Amino acid sequence: SSELTQDPAVSVALGQTVTITCQGDSLGSYYASWYQQKPGQAPVLVMFGKNTRASGIPDRFSGSYSGDTTSLTIIGAQAEDEADYYCNSRDSSGNHLVFGGGTKLTVL
């Protein structure tokens, strides 16, 4: 099976730009998706495919790929963006899904 690696925690000043990364061998073969989860709530899809925002997600969110790493960038972070963010993709077999360990984003 494959693993997806994320930094456990990242912080950003209000209104500044922050990038959250996710690294995994399978990302060279499959697209990832990104999820935002706030305390006590179910996850919400943020980004999927090559660089597609989910319905209702503000355009300050964008995604990119470079080799075996995918990134979620927030330009002009807002207080409401403070949350846990998880990446997800297929494993090398293509039959199983795997989540990254999650990144706790703090907006200062």
Next chain:
Amino acid sequence: EVQLVESGGDLVQPGGSLRLSCAASGFTFTTYWMTWVRQAPGKGLEWVAHIKQDGAETYYVDSVKGRFTISRDNAKTSVYLQLNSLRVEDTAVYYCARDRRVAVSGIQGDAIDIWGQGTMVTVSS
């Protein structure tokens, strides 16, 4: 309204069994793979299992293989997760979710775009 509603979570002793249910509404159920994701208290998300539109293919994370069974009833627009031989480490919120599979330029991916509210499974003596 598109929604998923889980039920069946409970407190159960180690070695016990539970059946989780997820009722789907507001979309064409037979179009989508369906998946279960769990989250242990204070921990991250873990994919558990998923099932193809016609039920012909099912896949599991290694830690539940042989103990959990995912199934679906398209006539009832419902997906199920049978949990057997439960362990303390299976304690988690279990989410039912819709997997909108995508393909762009020949590269596949997943978009788990609809999630239920979750149902709590506690395994403890």
